[in-house]
Amino acid sequence: MTERPIDYAAVFRCLPGMVAVLTPGLVFADVNPEFLRGTGRSRDQVVGRHIFDVFPDNPGDPAATGMRNLEASLNRVLATGERDAMALQRYDVERPGRPGDWEARYWSAVNTPVLGPEGAVVLLVHRVEDVTELIRSRGGRAGGRARVLEAELYTRARELQELNERLRRAHAREREVALALQAAMLPTRPQVRHEAIAVRYRPAVGALNVCGDWYDLIDLVGGHRIGVSVGDVVGHGLEASCVMGQLRSALSAASRVAAGPGQALDVLGRYAHVVEGAESATAVTTFIDFDRHTVTYSSAGHPPPVLVHADGRVEFLDGATDPPLDAHPDPLPRVQAVTSFARGATLALYTDGLVERRQEDIDVGLARLAAALRTHRAADPESLADAVLTELLPPDGATDDTALVIVRL
Known part of the structure; x- marks a missing residue:
């Protein structure tokens, strides 16, 4: 019995989570309908555009680092060819049709490489879950205690990202010294x-x-x-x-x-x-x-x-x-x-x-x-x-x- 081929495009459209496909230049190549629904964007507003042109950091929040952290994660995947699961992130999203009106959102993201025949990264799969309602619902049921927990989670996530950034800089310095030693020998x-x-x-x-x-x-x-x-x-x-x-x-x-x-x-x-x-x-x-x-x-x-x-x-x-x-x-x-x-x-x-x-x-x-x-x-x-x-x-x-x-x- 011959099995029918799987229509992977249809599977992609029916995925229950928010999934986007990015080029190595961090341009949206495709997104599933759930991604558009969750972000409140149309396909024309997303596909073919750079991810940080569509979703920049909140300019009204000098401490905003969500998009910068996402960029660091995507670049790690491009450099190493390895999957990268991010810590819980807060990055605000501008409300559709309301310029300058930013909504606080919390996200859990995983970035996965798609490798070509030569082993190079040819695409990035960006899977993201919006956990904002989960955090808000906890706040509604438990009041101040949940809001304290929310703040602690956000603080711990930011501390983890800062630690990862310090480790990245330390690795970069070690790399520079090692390469200088290598060149000398x-x-x-x-x-x-x-x-x-x-x-x-x-x-x-x-x-x-x-x-x-x-x-x-x-x-x-x-x-x-x-x-x-x-x-x-x-x-x-x-x-x-x-x-x-x-x-x-x-x-x-x-x-x-x-x-x-x-x-x-x-x-x-x-x-x-x-x-x-x-x-x-x-x-x-x-x-x-x-x-x-x-x-x-x-x-x-x-x-x-x-x-x-x-x-x-x-x-x-x-x-x-x-x-x-x-x-x-x-x-x-x-x-x-x-x-x-x-x-x-x-x-x-x-x-x-x-x-x-x-x-x-x-x-x-x-x-x-x-x-x-x-x-x-x-x-x-x-x-x-x-x-x-x-x-x-x-x-x-x-x-x-x-x-x-x-x-x-």
């Missing part, structure tokens, strides 16, 4: 003899999930050889930046004296055991020998480097993958593998922010990366890096930071 230009290299770092949007990614490039002793590494530390902010710096420096030192990348990651794994915050960190390192035209590589739980040969053939370097750093109580020797290349090939190392998206298998992101590298392989490394970031990262930024290294072999 990650050079924007490779410090190696080989010049055909491009490096990129893109911080995550919002205050979280930032400053755990890193890259490193060093000259190796003996012939025309370089070491290229990327890694990812679990965590965010200053703590992640500090752990990142320790692991990056340790791997850089180990690579200069190690017989190969496997031994370098072996040393790094043992060091990670004594670094607080290094749990589950990942890294991959490659030793590129331009004289022998080989890439020797080893991975500790990290997404595989991509080698695009001059003829367009794509090879994922996944033949030497071990668990993340500090995964075993007693560190085990790391494996390594080797592959060859011809002049004109391209090697790409990256962190998972480039290829991972919510509700999407990572293989989809890896295929997208391979296609972008193959399509633009004739471009110089700088142009290739820009093209890859443009095609793979959401236009409004990713929710995880991203490091990318492109080497023309």
Whole structure:
């Protein structure tokens, strides 16, 4: 028996609560009839207009913060891609057809993102419940006691919003310091003899999930050889930046004296055991020998480097993958593998922010990366890096930071 398709537009129109759909620019894309009834507005007065043009804060109340708090909540959802339930809010509404006549109203709101195929927020669902009558009815039954309770609820809600705002500012300051530290430790230009290299770092949007990614490039002793590494530390902010710096420096030192990348990651794994915050960190390192035209590589739980040969053939370097750093109580020797290349090939190392998206298998992101590298392989490394970031990262930024290294072999 074939089931009849659900008419979701009809479902939206029949929702018993007040629901609005907003664009990322906070413009009303649609509202259900209950939203219009509850706000006393017509569809023409709402759809296609910015939310705060339709519903501004009461200009006659200097202490009014309801709309400002709503804006902060909506921006948090846009930045994080996560649902945000607001505390009870008082924001007054101008009575329809009576300019300057504002009515005190109390609302309970929840803002939910609608994610597109790339993981970016494409719409916002704003669900709001008007609880004004509930508070007023309590006041009618219980008199002064209920009005005191109403005032306390409003005060507590405002205090909570103020606390959230202080936390937001604290996170923003931490983000700025962490990014400055990150920039100081990650050079924007490779410090190696080989010049055909491009490096990129893109911080995550919002205050979280930032400053755990890193890259490193060093000259190796003996012939025309370089070491290229990327890694990812679990965590965010200053703590992640500090752990990142320790692991990056340790791997850089180990690579200069190690017989190969496997031994370098072996040393790094043992060091990670004594670094607080290094749990589950990942890294991959490659030793590129331009004289022998080989890439020797080893991975500790990290997404595989991509080698695009001059003829367009794509090879994922996944033949030497071990668990993340500090995964075993007693560190085990790391494996390594080797592959060859011809002049004109391209090697790409990256962190998972480039290829991972919510509700999407990572293989989809890896295929997208391979296609972008193959399509633009004739471009110089700088142009290739820009093209890859443009095609793979959401236009409004990713929710995880991203490091990318492109080497023309």
